[in-house]
Amino acid sequence: MLRSLSLYWRLVGVQIRAQLQYRTNFWFDVITAGMMTIISFGSLALIIQRFGSIAGWSLAELAFLYGMVEAAFGVMDMLFSGFDPGTFGRQVRLGLLDQLMLRPVDVVLQIFSSDLALRRLGRITQGAFVFILAIYWLDISWTLPKVLYLPLVFFSMVCFFGGLFVIGSAVTFWTVDSIEVMNIFTYGGAEMMSYPMNIYSNWMRRVFTYIIPAIFLNYYPALFFLDKPDPFGMPSVVYWLSPVVGFCTLWLGLSFFSFGLRNYQSTGT
Amino acid sequence: MNQVSHQSVPLIQVEKLCKQFTVRKHHLGTLAFMRNLFSLQVRVIKAVDDVSFSIQPGEIVGYIGPNGAGKSTTIKILTGLLVPSGGDVRVDGYLPWRDRIAYVRRIGVVFGQRTTLWWDLPVIESFELLRHVYSIPNTRFQQNLAEFRRILELDEFLDTPVRSLSLGQRMRADLCAALLHEPKLLFLDEPTIGLDVVAKERIRQFILHINKQRQVTVLLTTHDLSDVEKLCERVMILDQGRLLFDGDINHLILRFGGQRRLVVDFVENYPLIQVEGAHVLSRNGFQVTFQFDRQSVTASELIGRLSLQYRIGDLQVLEPDIEETVRNIYEQGLLYDHE
């Protein structure tokens, strides 16, 4: 386990050094990559004065939701860059997977350490900035459970999106080119989670509750943190489902990926 | 030439190996996507068909055959990349694809077409990374590295990123990388492809060296018959998934590599050219191509006879290529040959 970690650091370090070689491009990328976050939120902030709130959520409360999603997605995007379905699909197609399988290291670990897109730092910092702004504006009564639960929720979201990425990559074992619908789940999912769930029509909300349980990832925890009432009257256990959803998705993704890898070994595509 | 150990337990044991691929033939034309949804024509390709052999520790074995013969498939199975459809494979006691991580630690692999090193890194850094990947104790690593650096003359490009290396340099780096962790078994897939004569020689010398000094068993696939001639005592020939020949290389050449060719550029345009032991295959101005049987006359004898009668400007000896030899074997209906 320790050896795996140290190997991970070593391999990732290689990537980081390679990226930092192109210094000007790198900083440019970091800034521009994250600007969408600021532009998106900035636009909302500028127009909200005409509307007051969205479904009972003030700008600051929206910032809380939005900032957390952006920062978590950014962290995931950075850590799981090796599993970006587009990149991985290409690797599979070019047969670069064989190179990994000839080394006495777990393939999944190698893929994790094959890329760490530092440029995602832009999205991460801007998301964090919006989130911190929200905390500053809002008057949250911080209790110990809240303080402990917050990082857990963040971590769960990273795992959730990461799991989706891994699933998207695993699919390329069969389809070779990544399927676009995965983008709807990952990027679309993040966008969807940036707003309070009560703005979505019933059928959409049911999809995000029972099919892809994204509602438990940040919406219910947000209700908990912000002391807002539950408009859907769900049992109180749902507030704590965030880690369950996150870890299960990741676990599912990795299992599916292992299955895909074994299948790759049999068919040798 | 080779250090063959006389142990009875083979290092590689392959029994009735089969591998088939199902290829889906897609329909073409109008409404194709509809038809593809409902019925797909399936074609079964037998890449490897009932192949059996065993390799003892210390051997250098050539594994040859035309393109599409199933060589790469066999190598992929032996290196754990592919699961066979049928048959038994044991390498050093392992089932390559199942015990992958433990097994791969004990073998070295070099692919002619792809590098095993990190593309953007200087060669030495790739080696260092491999040291950690294979958990090689530092002293052993330094010793091995020093030796390989010397023999393969790596110093000139140790600090160059792999992407900037010439093909010959990359092959040498890959060879070094494959042996740093002291594997007992080395798989070489087209290691001299695209290299010039000098580079090929250097690679071959190195392979002989590690086989002699370190008793590394080598399984070599190649299109270059001279690779096989210079390195292997034993050769296996594969065609369309079947093992056609497994035996001594001299035997192979004597039996099937019969007709050689001598291409001579004469100084004058001699009207009539005749020589004992060979017949004229074609003429092109000053250039004449002779065909002769290896068993009836040697090249040097032939050249000697010619130079007594004619003035020779330049000459070249052409060996029958592998396709010809294999075709000969197949036409003779020979499927498998015990030693």
Add this chain to the structure above:
Amino acid sequence: MRLFFELAWRAFQRQMAYRSAAFAGLMTNFFFSLLRVAVMVALYQGRIEVAGVDLRQATTYTGLVQAVIGFLSIFGWYDLMNNVYSGAIAADLLKPMSLYKFWLAQDAGRAIAQLLLRGIPLMAAYALFVGVIVPTNAIQWLAFMVSLVMAWLVSFSFRFLLNLTSFWSPNSLGISRFGYMLVWFLSGFMFPLRFFPGWFVTFCQLTPFPSMVNTVNEAFLGMVDGPALLKSLAVQGLWLGMLILLGQWVLQKGIRRLVVLGG
């Protein structure tokens, strides 16, 4: 002129070949549209109209925005820059056509294909599932189409300029991304510009970006008519002229530089 059409036609065919990718993009567009509609409805919260825009217009606006993403290459167009970096630009410059027209022709083919594969189907889906309002009379339709073509021309001229930076800098990708971000922010891509505070709108109008998205959307929605409509079309034309002139000037300088460097 015939060369122009041939180039456009070939580019059109190339885009049409990527039908499945376009369909996938359409799915993504549609999904994001649904989200945007939900946000818009939630914003309105029962209000009839805000800043002169009623809910139907606002939701149709979100559809239009998604529909023009492919048409205007809103998320970036880097073909010219890639040619410069790969050296293929040499072949382009040898053609008997100004570089601008050469790429304009190809972009025309591409844009029309995108419109057919993504833009129109998206609006059709909108009409089915969300409900849209459309121009009510022939003049409005005409004005909309003129505005659409103008928007495309303005967008292309801007993208052309961004790609020209590759003649000078190896960081053209980063520079361009920054440029495209300005488009997202200032063109009315996020929300109708009418929703924004006055000072922001004024600032946007100092740029060509509203002419790419906001103007054409408003024309479609009939939010401007008569003299105001003519004015916005004229503004589009003005920006187009400026961008073309700037583009020509930069191009000349760029070519000279390229030739001097022999690259």
